[in-house]
Amino acid sequence: MISVAVIDDEPITRMDIAGMLKDLGYSVVGEAGDGFDAVALCRAKHPDVVLMDVKMPVFDGLSASKVILDEDLAGSVVLLTAFSDEEIVEKASRIGVSGYLVKPVEQQRLRPVIEVAVAQSRRLRESRKETEDANRRLEESKLIARAQSLYAKKEGVSESESYQVLRKTAMDKRLPLAVIAKAYLEQEEQA
Numbered sequence: 295m296i297s298v299a300v301i302d303d304e305p306i307t308r309m310d311i312a313g314m315l316k317d318l319g320y321s322v323v324g325e326a327g328d329g330f331d332a333v334a335l336c337r338a339k340h341p342d343v344v345l346m347d348v349k350m351p352v353f354d355g356l357s358a359s360k361v362i363l364d365e366d367l368a369g370s371v372v373l374l375t376a377f378s379d380e381e382i383v384e385k386a387s388r389i390g391v392s393g394y395l396v397k398p399v400e401q402q403r404l405r406p407v408i409e410v411a412v413a414q415s416r417r418l419r420e421s422r423k424e425t426e427d428a429n430r431r432l433e434e435s436k437l438i439a440r441a442q443s444l445y446a447k448k449e450g451v452s453e454s455e456s457y458q459v460l461r462k463t464a465m466d467k468r469l470p471l472a473v474i475a476k477a478y479l480e481q482e483e484q485a
Contacts, residue, residue: 295319295320295321296320296321296342296343296408296412297320297321297322297323297339297341297342297343298315298320298321298322298323298341298342298343298344298345298408299322299323299324299325299326299332299335299336299339299341299343299344299345299368300312300315300322300324300325300326300345301325301326301327301328301329301331301332301335301344301345301346301347301350301355301358302325302327302345302347302350302374303327303328303347303349303350303351304347305327307347307397307399308325308327310399311345311374311399311404312325314399314401314404315345315404315408317401318401318404318405320408323335323339323341324338324339324341327350328350328351328352328353328358329350329352329353329354329355329357329358329361330352330353330358332344332346332355332358332362333353333358333361333362333367336362336367336368337365337367340367340368341368341369342368342369342370342412342415343368343369343370343371343372343392343408343411343412343415344359344362344368344370344371344372345372345374345395346358346359346362346371346372346373346374347373347374347375348373348374348375348377348382349375349376349377355373355374355375356373356382356385356386356389359371359373359386359389359391360389363389363390363391369411369412369415369416369419370391370392370393370411370412370414370415371390371391371392371411372391372392372393372394372395372407372408372411373386373391373393373394373395374395374397374399375394375395375396375397376396376397377396378396392410392411392414392415393407393408393410393411395407434470434471434472434475437472437475437476437479438457438460438471438472438475440475440479441460441474441475441476441478441479442456442457442460442475443456444478444479444482445459445460445478448482460474460475460478
């Protein structure tokens with residue numbers, strides 16, 4: 295079930311939106327009346343979507359959204375505002391907000407906005423994971439190449455032979471080749 299946090303400085307608006315979300319089958323994990331409480335709520339609950347009012351006293355919705363997205367405290371943020379303001383849309387886009395709803399919020403508009411925000415969040419998470427995996431593989435390849443080259447020079451063998459030795463050691467130890475390469479490089483640094 296998709297979890298949603300509702301942030302608005304108007305208690306009646308929060309209550310109305312929370313009721314609509316529940317009617318649509320979403321889990322409302324909490325409500326807050328300002329940006330500070332929104333960040334604290336997201337730190338505690340990590341909702342899939344935050345419905346965030348833009349205009350709130352002290353710590354506004356854009357500032358809170360930036361913190362929530364920068365710290366990865368929620369899957370996505372959808373802004374709620376009574377104003378259709380180009381400057382707000384531009385700022386929201388820069389910080390990574392996934393959607394924008396103009397108040398008063400209508401129930402039939404909630405589902406599409408939330409579903410698209412969740413889908414975007416999933417794609418972004420998958421993309422980040424793929425990038426992290428690619429970076430990890432690249433770093434492991436560099437590590438293996440350094441160990442292979444060092445071993446070849448030290449033992450007076452070809453890099454191909456060096457690779458075979460490292461690979462055989464990894465297979466014998468049932469460890470990834472990158473672990474063996476790292477251990478070998480660390481050993482050589484200490485020697």
